[in-house]
Amino acid sequence: MSAIRVEDLRKRYGDDEALRGISFEIEEGEVFGLLGPNGAGKTTTVEILEGYRKRDGGNVEVLGFDPQRAQREFRERIGVVLQSAEPWPNLTPHETLSLFAGYYPRPRDVGEVLDLVGLADKRNVRVKTLSGGQKRRLDLGVALVGDPQLVFLDEPTTGFDPAARRAAWGMIRSLRSLGKTVLLTTHYLDEAQQLADRVAVLREGQIVIMGAPSALTGGSLDAEIRFRRNGEQVVLRTDEPTRVLHELTAEALAAGEELEGLEVRRPTLEDVYLSLVQEEEP
Amino acid sequence: MRIFLHQLRFEQLLFWRSREAAFFIFGFPLLLFVLLGSVYNGKIDGYPASSVLLVGMIGYGAANTAFAGTAIILVNRREYGILKRIRSTPLPAWVYLACTLVSSLLVFTLETVLLFAVGRIFFSAQLPGHVASLAVAVLIGTTVFAAIGLAVTALIRSAEGSSAVVNFILLPMAFLSGSFGPTRRYPTFLRAIGDVLPLKYFIEVVKGIYLGGHALWSRPGALGVMAAWTAGGIVVARLRFGWEPRER
Ligand SMILES: Nc1ncnc2c1ncn2[C@@H]1O[C@H](COP(=O)(O)OP(=O)(O)O)[C@@H](O)[C@H]1O
Ligand SMILES: [Mg+2]
Numbered sequence: 001m002s003a004i005r006v007e008d009l010r011k012r013y014g015d016d017e018a019l020r021g022i023s024f025e026i027e028e029g030e031v032f033g034l035l036g037p038n039g040a041g042k043t044t045t046v047e048i049l050e051g052y053r054k055r056d057g058g059n060v061e062v063l064g065f066d067p068q069r070a071q072r073e074f075r076e077r078i079g080v081v082l083q084s085a086e087p088w089p090n091l092t093p094h095e096t097l098s099l100f101a102g103y104y105p106r107p108r109d110v111g112e113v114l115d116l117v118g119l120a121d122k123r124n125v126r127v128k129t130l131s132g133g134q135k136r137r138l139d140l141g142v143a144l145v146g147d148p149q150l151v152f153l154d155e156p157t158t159g160f161d162p163a164a165r166r167a168a169w170g171m172i173r174s175l176r177s178l179g180k181t182v183l184l185t186t187h188y189l190d191e192a193q194q195l196a197d198r199v200a201v202l203r204e205g206q207i208v209i210m211g212a213p214s215a216l217t218g219g220s221l222d223a224e225i226r227f228r229r230n231g232e233q234v235v236l237r238t239d240e241p242t243r244v245l246h247e248l249t250a251e252a253l254a255a256g257e258e259l260e261g262l263e264v265r266r267p268t269l270e271d272v273y274l275s276l277v278q279e280e281e282p
Numbered sequence: 283m284r285i286f287l288h289q290l291r292f293e294q295l296l297f298w299r300s301r302e303a304a305f306f307i308f309g310f311p312l313l314l315f316v317l318l319g320s321v322y323n324g325k326i327d328g329y330p331a332s333s334v335l336l337v338g339m340i341g342y343g344a345a346n347t348a349f350a351g352t353a354i355i356l357v358n359r360r361e362y363g364i365l366k367r368i369r370s371t372p373l374p375a376w377v378y379l380a381c382t383l384v385s386s387l388l389v390f391t392l393e394t395v396l397l398f399a400v401g402r403i404f405f406s407a408q409l410p411g412h413v414a415s416l417a418v419a420v421l422i423g424t425t426v427f428a429a430i431g432l433a434v435t436a437l438i439r440s441a442e443g444s445s446a447v448v449n450f451i452l453l454p455m456a457f458l459s460g461s462f463g464p465t466r467r468y469p470t471f472l473r474a475i476g477d478v479l480p481l482k483y484f485i486e487v488v489k490g491i492y493l494g495g496h497a498l499w500s501r502p503g504a505l506g507v508m509a510a511w512t513a514g515g516i517v518v519a520r521l522r523f524g525w526e527p528r529e530r
Contacts, residue, residue, distance in 0.1 A: 091296065
């Protein structure tokens with residue numbers, strides 16, 4: 001069964017079309033990445049699915065609910081990490097999680113959640129003394145304490161240093177092993193690649209490509225063959241690298257030449273991503 | 283009910299934990315009472331000046347706790363994204379808002395008790411006779427000012443501006459309504475403004491109960507004005523109150 005179903009979703013702000021008809025489905029237990037540059041419409045999409053914003057068109061189903069109308073029962077089953085939120089400065093992490101745990105019918109154990117987000121040693125200090133990354137982890141803990149089926153993470157690691165990012169990745173991976181469905185937005189390609197089972201690349205309110213990270217590179221860009229001839233760099237792009245390479249090397253052998261710096265590259269996901277999001281407007 | 287008590291417990295914890303706000307909201311009327319009480323002497327309208335001032339400070343306390351407290355706390359929580367966060371949880375909105383009201387009620391009740399204690403100890407003021415009437419008046423006062431606080435929350439745009447806006451309303455209102463002393467000698471137009479403010483009528487009702495020994499219901503006009511302000515506050519809040527930060 002799919003946890004989220006989105007069909008031709010549209011949203012405009014005044015004259016500004018933020019979502020121009022996007023569709024995707026997320027299976028239960030799947031980690032789905034919504035990848036795109038700033039302003040692509042990631043937060044708009046996620047907040048429509050969370051029930052914060054109203055859509056202008058299309059169909060949306062989240063855990064069988066229409067988030068626009070869904071009330072308490074729906075909220076008992078989702079966990080939300082907003083793109084920006086400050087927890088209460090004067091509570092401790094333990095108190096913060098206990099407060100939120102009290103809102104849910106079957107919360108997780110607060111100590112367990114503190115362990116999960118790596119704040120066990122900070123459990124009794126005031127939140128205002130925590131670092132930005134620690135506050136963000138507490139926020140993740142708040143999203144998990146109700147033991148939700150589905151977790152929304154809107155740019156969970158933006159602004160983190162590399163070590164904090166790795167730690168957060170570990171936590172998000174542990175969500176998968178808990179069997180949660182996760183919708184994650186990010187503008188970091190490597191993050192989507194590391195964490196998501198499937199990725200949709202969003203650009204100016206449209207999904208430009210969608211699939212498993214490994215599949216995104218397949219066939220969508222030509223291979224590159226590079227070498228130097230008489231000191232000059234030559235780059236050939238081809239969708240038949242085997243044949244082109246065979247001809248090149250045959251010629252070179254016949255002429256008794258060496259193809260200096262010969263190299264065959266498959267485009268990386270990064271190349272694909274950049275080519276997609278940087279394309280000129282049609 | 284369980285979720286209500288849970289939320290209320292944390293509202294109280296949050297209130298007393300933020301010391302500056304707790305001092306400003308809770309401690310300030312007590313301090314002001316001690317200071318002004320030492321300055322005023324003799325009788326006002328045939329009552330001991332300190333007792334009249336005590337009534338004024340109960341009025342100021344109601345507006346300070348329920349109006350200023352509610353507005354400042356809610357604007358801050360809204361702008362920091364805490365209200366938005368809470369909206370994603372199963373906690374019903376009405377439980378949340380009811381808890382902020384009841385939390386103010388607890389703080390203001392304690393405030394009232396302490397004001398009487400201070401009055402008794404420092405200025406040998408009488409203790410109130412009609413405790414039940416007074417308790418109902420405290421509940422009514424909290425409700426009126428919490429409703430206005432909710433409306434003002436909906437109209438304030440930023441956390442930085444909130445305490446300025448709130449004090450800009452609170453202090454003139456308290457002055458014009460007679461919190462800091464009788465308004466009899468004020469110019470006519472200032473008294474006219476005071477005549478439409480809910481605080482004036484709250485003070486009148488408390489004064490009637492405490493000093494006049496009247497029943498709460500002996501001033502239906504005053505109760506009517508307060509009811510109208512409550513209704514107005516709720517209407518504005520319903521139209522304009524939002525859970526998401528205004529500034530993006
Ligand atoms: N509340 C809003 N009012 C007006 N425009 C908005 C609002 N939220 C987002 N937008 C606009 O919609 C577009 C998509 O924004 P957003 O969903 O926040 O993108 P992302 O999260 O991918 O950065 C942007 O052009 C942004 O300026
Ligand atoms: Mg965003």
